[in-house]
Amino acid sequence: xxxxxxxxxxxxxxxxxQGDAAATDLNRIQLTKTILSQAKTGKLAPAQATIGAWAxxxxxxxxxxxxxxxxxxxxxxAQSAMAQTVVGMIGAGGFPANNFSDADRKFLQSIPGGLAxxxxxxxxxxxxxxxxxxxxxxxxxxxxxxxxxxxxxxQFERNWRQKISxxxxxxxxxxxxxxxxxxxxxxxxxxxxxxxxHYQWKPK
Numbered sequence: 001x002x003x004x005x006x007x008x009x010x011x012x013x014x015x016x017x018q019g020d021a022a023a024t025d026l027n028r029i030q031l032t033k034t035i036l037s038q039a040k041t042g043k044l045a046p047a048q049a050t051i052g053a054w055a056x057x058x059x060x061x062x063x064x065x066x067x068x069x070x071x072x073x074x075x076x077x078a079q080s081a082m083a084q085t086v087v088g089m090i091g092a093g094g095f096p097a098n099n100f101s102d103a104d105r106k107f108l109q110s111i112p113g114g115l116a117x118x119x120x121x122x123x124x125x126x127x128x129x130x131x132x133x134x135x136x137x138x139x140x141x142x143x144x145x146x147x148x149x150x151x152x153x154x155q156f157e158r159n160w161r162q163k164i165s166x167x168x169x170x171x172x173x174x175x176x177x178x179x180x181x182x183x184x185x186x187x188x189x190x191x192x193x194x195x196x197x198h199y200q201w202k203p204k
C-alpha cells in the first residue's frame with residue numbers, strides 16, 4: 001500500500017511538471033502563430049523575418065534546423081523547418097491515455113508526416129500544438145483545485161478520465177485537413193478566452 005501511494009504521488013507530481021512545461025510550450029506556439037500571421041501580412045520587421053530569428057524567439061538553436069538561418073520565414077524551406085519543429089512540440093512526451101479521449105489520441109498518433117509539407121500547414125499544426133499544451137495546463141490546474149478540496153489523486157484521475165472520455169477536440173481540425181487535401185485551406189479561428197468549464201493554468 002505504501003508503494004502504491006508513492007506511485008500515485010509521483011504521477012501527481014508529473015502532472016504539475018507537465019503543466020509547467022506546457023506553459024512554456026504554449027508561449028512558444030502562440031508566438032509562432034503571431035509570427036506566421038504577421039509574415040503573411042508583411043508586418044514583420046526585416047530583423048524578425050528570418051527563420052533564424054523565429055528559432056531564437058522560441059528557444060531553438062538555429063543551427064539545429066539544418067538550413068540557412070537568414071532564409072525568409074515565408075520561404076518554402078523555412079516553412080518546412082518550422083513545421084517539423086512544431087510537430088515535435090505536438091508529440092513531446094507522447095500522448096498519455098489519461099490525457100485524451102480515444103478519438104483524440106488516435107488522431108494525434110496518426111498525424112501524417114506529409115502534413116508538414118502542405119501549404120498552410122504551419123497554422124494548422126500550431127493550432128493542434130496549442131490545444132495539446134492547453135490540455136496539459138487544464139489537467140495541472142484541475143489537479144491543483146482537486147488537491148485543495150482534499151481529493152485523492154486516484155479519485156481525481158477517475159473523474160478526469162470520465163470528463164474527457166467522450167471528447168473530440170480535433171473534429172474541426174480533421175475537417176480542415178480534408179480541406180487542405182482538396183486544395184482548400186480554411187482560415188484558422190483566432191485564439192480566444194477559455195470556454196466555461198475549461199481550466200487555464202495560473203502559475204503561482
